[in-house]
Amino acid sequence: xxxxxxxxxxxxxxxxxxxxxxxxxxxxxxxxxxxxxxxxxxxxxxxxxxxxxxxxxxxxxxxxxxxxxxxxxxxxxxxxxxxxxxxxxxxxxxxxxxxxxxxxxxxxxxxxxxxxxxxxxxxxxxxxxxxxxxxxxxxxxxxxxxxxxxxxxxxxxxxxxxxxxxxxxxxxxxxxxxxxxxxxxxxxxxxxxxxxxxxxxxxxxxxxxxxxxxxxxxxxxxxxxxxxxxxxxxxxxxxxxxxxxxxxxxxxxxxxxxxxxxxxxxxxxxxxxxxxxxxxxxxxxxxxxxxxxxxxxxxxxxxxxxxxxxxxxxxxxxxxxxxxxxxxxxxxxxxxxxxxxxxxxxxxxxxxxxxxxxxxxxxxxxxxxxxxxxxxxxxxxxxxxxxxxxxxxxxxxxxxxxxxxxxxxxxxxxxxxxxxxxxxxxxxxxxxxxxxxxxxxxxxxxxxxxxxxxxxxxxxxxxxxxxxxxxxxxxxxxxxxxxxxxxxxxxxxxxxxxxxxxxxxxxxxxxxxxxxxxxxxxxxxxxxxxxxxxxxxxxxxxxxxxxxxx
Numbered sequence: 001x002x003x004x005x006x007x008x009x010x011x012x013x014x015x016x017x018x019x020x021x022x023x024x025x026x027x028x029x030x031x032x033x034x035x036x037x038x039x040x041x042x043x044x045x046x047x048x049x050x051x052x053x054x055x056x057x058x059x060x061x062x063x064x065x066x067x068x069x070x071x072x073x074x075x076x077x078x079x080x081x082x083x084x085x086x087x088x089x090x091x092x093x094x095x096x097x098x099x100x101x102x103x104x105x106x107x108x109x110x111x112x113x114x115x116x117x118x119x120x121x122x123x124x125x126x127x128x129x130x131x132x133x134x135x136x137x138x139x140x141x142x143x144x145x146x147x148x149x150x151x152x153x154x155x156x157x158x159x160x161x162x163x164x165x166x167x168x169x170x171x172x173x174x175x176x177x178x179x180x181x182x183x184x185x186x187x188x189x190x191x192x193x194x195x196x197x198x199x200x201x202x203x204x205x206x207x208x209x210x211x212x213x214x215x216x217x218x219x220x221x222x223x224x225x226x227x228x229x230x231x232x233x234x235x236x237x238x239x240x241x242x243x244x245x246x247x248x249x250x251x252x253x254x255x256x257x258x259x260x261x262x263x264x265x266x267x268x269x270x271x272x273x274x275x276x277x278x279x280x281x282x283x284x285x286x287x288x289x290x291x292x293x294x295x296x297x298x299x300x301x302x303x304x305x306x307x308x309x310x311x312x313x314x315x316x317x318x319x320x321x322x323x324x325x326x327x328x329x330x331x332x333x334x335x336x337x338x339x340x341x342x343x344x345x346x347x348x349x350x351x352x353x354x355x356x357x358x359x360x361x362x363x364x365x366x367x368x369x370x371x372x373x374x375x376x377x378x379x380x381x382x383x384x385x386x387x388x389x390x391x392x393x394x395x396x397x398x399x400x401x402x403x404x405x406x407x408x409x410x411x412x413x414x415x416x417x418x419x420x421x422x423x424x425x426x427x428x429x430x431x432x433x434x435x436x437x438x439x440x441x442x443x444x445x446x447x448x449x450x451x452x453x454x455x456x457x458x459x460x461x462x463x464x465x466x467x468x469x470x471x472x473x474x475x476x477x478x479x480x481x482x483x484x485x486x487x488x489x490x491x492x493x494x495x496x497x498x499x500x501x502x503x504x505x506x507x508x509x510x511x512x513x514x515x516x517x518x519x520x521x522x523x524x525x526x527x528x529x530x531x532x533x534x535x536x537x538x539x540x541x542x543x544x545x546x547x548x549x550x
Contacts (some may be wrong), residue, residue: 036065046134071312137170362489398431483548
C-alpha cells in the first residue's frame with residue numbers, strides 16, 4: 001500500500017539530564033515511543049457512481065510509529081456535502097492499521113470534491129488531509145439494434161423485430177417520445193408492445209418495443225419496394241435515431257371465384273358440385289407460386305373436401321346444410337402469400353328431415369350384433385333402418401301429390417336441369433316438391449326461385465333436404481309421408497329442421513309416425529322477406545293411395 005507519511009526517525013534523550021530524577025543511572029539512553037500516522041489511499045478517487053444510492057469506500061489508517069496513535073478527530077470539509085464518515089478508528093496500535101469508512105451519495109449527476117481531515121497525536125503530522133473526489137453518473141440512452149434492418153419482408157407474412165431501449169448510464173432518464181421520422185413508409189409500433197409515455201428508466205433498466213411491417217401493394221405503390229425510415233427515440237437527455245430499412249416482396253394477387261358466375265358468394269344446395277376457378281391468380285413480380293385450397297369453415301357434421309388440390313380449378317360439394325368457406329392461398333418462391341375466399345351459403349330456405357325408429361319399434365328386438373350376422377335379405381326383413389320417409393314441400397295454393405308432369409317429348413333430364421337452357425320447352429310444374437317432382441317450375445320462369453329436392457334417402461334415417469331460393473310471399477306447407485315400412489315393425493320418430501340462410505329457425509318434433517301416415521310438420525308463412533314458422537302435430541286425412549309410387 002502507499003502510505004501518506006514522513007521519514008522514520010528515532011529520538012534519543014539522556015535521562016540523566018533531567019534534574020527531576022536524582023537517582024538516575026546515566027549509563028544507557030532510552031528511546032521515546034512516538035506515533036506516526038499514514039493513510040492508503042492518499043487521494044480517494046471514486047469516479048462515476050450511480051445516483052440515489054449510498055456508496056461506501058474504505059481508507060486504511062496506519063501507524064508506522066512506535067507509540068500508540070490516538071485519532072482525535074475525523075471530519076469532512078466542507079460539511080453537509082455528499083461525502084460522509086460512516087466509521088473511524090479512535091486509535092491504532094504501533095505498526096498496525098484500522099479501517100475508516102467514507103460514504104458518497106447524490107441525487108443528481110455532477111462532480112463533487114471534499115477533504116477528509118484527520119487529527120491525531122502524531123507530533124509531526126497532527127492534521128492529515130485526504131482529498132475526496134467523486135461524481136454522480138449521468139444517464140445514457142442506448143438503443144439496439146441500431147440500425148434496424150429487416151431484409152426482405154413478404155407480403156402476407158410481414159415481419160416484426162424487438163427494439164431494446166436501455167438506460168446505460170448511472171442516473172434515471174425519461175423516454176419522452178418514440179416515433180418514425182416519415183410515418184408513411186409502413187413501419188409501425190406494434191400495439192401489443194406499446195410503451196406508455198413518458199416512461200422513466202432507472203440505471204441499467206431497459207424496455208422493449210416492437211417494430212412491425214405488414215406490406216401490401218398499396219404501400220409499394222406509395223413508397224416503393226425499398227423502404228427506409230428512422231425510428232427516433234426521444235428522452236430528457238437527447239434523442240437516438242435508428243435507421244430502419246426493408247425490401248418488400250409482394251405476394252401473388254389471388255382470384256378465387258365460382259367458375260360460371262365469377263362470384264365469391266355461392267348459394268349451393270347439398271349435393272351440388274360447385275367448381276371454383278383460381279386461374280387468374282398472378283404474381284406482380286413474375287415469381288413462380290404454388291396454390292393451396294382448403295375448407296376453413298364448415299357446418300357441424302360436414303366432411304366437405306376440395307377435389308383437385310394444387311390445381312387452378314377445383315370442385316367442392318356441400319354435404320350439410322350451412323355456411324362454409326373455401327380458401328385459396330397462393331405462395332411465391334420467397335414465401336409471400338395472399339388468400340381469397342369463396343363463401344358457400346345454403347339456399348335461402350332449407351327444410352331438413354331426419355328420422356329414427358321409436359323406442360318401442362319391433363325391429364329393435366334384434367341387436368346390432370345380431371343384425372350384423374344376418375344375411376342381407378334377413379337384415380332387410382327384420383332389422384331397423386329399412387324405413388322410407390318422404391319430405392314434401394307444398395307451394396301456396398298447392399296440394400299434396402301435385403307433382404305435375406314433364407312435357408311430352410321432353411327429355412326428363414332437361415326438366416331437372418339446374419340451368420335455364422331449356423326453360424321454354426322443358427319444365428315440370430306441380431306445386432308439391434318431393435321425390436317425384438324434384439325441381440318443379442315455380443313462380444317466375446327459370447330456376448332462380450324454384451325449389452330443389454337435394455337429398456332423397458330411400459332407406460335409413462335421412463336426411464332428406466329441400467331448398468328454395470328467393471321465395472315468394474304466401475303460405476307453404478312442410479309434410480312428412482311414411483312411404484314404406486319394409487319390416488312392418490318400424491314406427492319412426494321424425495324431426496324437421498327449418499333453416500333460413502344458414503340460421504335454424506325451428507326444430508319440430510320428434511313426432512311418432514307410422515306407415516301410410518302424412519304428418520303436417522309445419523306451415524311456413526312468408527311476408528316482408530321474413531318467415532313465420534307454425535309447428536304442427538296434425539296428420540293429413542286425405543292421402544292419395546299412390547302417393548309414394550308415382
